[in-house]
Amino acid sequence: METPTASVRPRPWSGFLSWAGVNDPWQRPVPRVGREDVLVVVALTVLAAVLTELQRGLGSVGTPSSSRPVTYALLAATCVPLLWRRRYPCTSAVVAYVAFMAVSMMMPMVGGQLILLVAFFLSMYSAAAWAPNRPGMLVTIGVVAGTIIFWLIWSLAVGAGAERLRGELNTVDPGNALISPLVAYLLFNLLINGAFLAGALIFGVSSWRRARGNAEIIAQQAQLTAQADQLRDEAVLRERLRIARDLHDVVGHHVSVTGIQAAAARRVLERDPARAAAALAVVEESTRQAVNQMRDLLGTLRAVDEDATDSPHGAPTLVQLPDLVAAQQGHDLQVSLDVVENPPGAAAQVPPVVAISLYRAVEEALTNVRRHSTAHKAQVVVRVEAGRYAEVEILDSGLPRPDSTGSGLGLLGMRERAKNVGGTVEAGPRMIGGYRVRMRLPLEGAEHDQGATGR
Secondary structure, eight states: OOOOOOOOOOOTTHHHHHHHTTTOOOOOOOOOOOHHHHHHHHHHHHHHHHHHHHHHHTTOSOOTTOOHHHHHHHHHHHHGGGGGTTTSHHHHHHHHHHHHHHHHHHOHHHHTOHHHHHHHHHHHHHHHHHOSOHHHHHHHHHHHHHHHHHHHHHHHHSSHHHHHHHHHHHTSOOTTOSSOHHHHHHHHHHHHHHHHHHHHHHHHHHHHHHHHHHHHHHHHHHHHHHHHHHHHHHHHHHHHHHHHHHHHHHHHHHHHHHHHHHHHHHHHTTTOHHHHHHHHHHHHHHHHHHHHHHHHHHTTOOOOOTTOSOOOSSOOOGGGHHHHHHHHOBTTBEEEEEEEEESTTGGGGSOHHHHHHHHHHHHHHHHHHHHHBOOSEEEEEEEEETTTEEEEEEEEOOOBOTTOOOOSHHHHHHHHHHHHTTOEEEEEEOTTSSEEEEEEEEOTTOHHHHHHHHO
């Protein structure tokens, strides 16, 4: 028999406390006291002093004992704490409130100034917006609210001022009012002050939550940037690993050719020293080319785990491009291949390092067409000018798929390969529609390598 699980009722104040950030560990970064803070305090203090002097001229400042030094000290005590309203928000709010209450009790007309009310509101707002201790912020505003309520009730119940106020309210003709003047006065002041503090709390907490949201967005952006950098580094690392494996085949082929040429030189060394010297010259130049290529490529590679998988079985060449194009054919994509070479057969004589890079560029570009383009046709053009350059160009006429976005890591790998051999990569949208990828690699200085690999 199953026992019913008791439903957990949320606490009545849990939503409010969560909204105010009471249990939130995030703390708003505190800026230093800036020029704008000084300007605000100076402006409020000067305006309050000017209005006080105008009221003094009208005879409505307060009692004769309200001397200028005491008056200005209280005005400054209300406004100056705003300098630290963001650094010490609760302390600043308490000091400003105590000074404001002192002004209101000693000089009620001055305490009702708009400038002092703005300063008081700003101090409460800052406590709600900047306090790192969120429970302490609620306690501070709660104590202020309770003090105001107590002061209003006390002012109506005790003292000569209360007798005078009650006398003035009793002379008021309530007419057909539903509430007596005394109760109306109390409720009116409670509602005004309650709305005042509630507004400061709402605006302040809203500012705090908005800052928290912005901080989360910045943190997410930083995390995404870090992840993108990590993916880019991993892609470069994988590409360099593949380059290293391809280079293994290239160097192995060079070593094989060198061994053949050295054996031939040994056989004819006594009978035909000239042929032996020529063969040894080929060995020397082929070895130098292999070492230079290995140094250029391995100098850019990082240390990687030798247990990595997907090792290629043999280095691909431009001669294998028809097989690659045929493998990319499908009912939704037709790929054509054009080879332009000068002289004929030059494509087969492209050095292995260059051929591998061009082959991988075609492979990556066609994969991107299938994944990220709406194209139904693609064209691969190979151009080889012996002794000058070799390039591949992949064209399509499709549009980017709306539900597919590339990471750009494939193009990054292409550029990494091209950079290693002194070439360039161009990629981008075409003016007539579609996309174009072009890799051009130089062949200058590769004649000896070409001859060695061609035998």
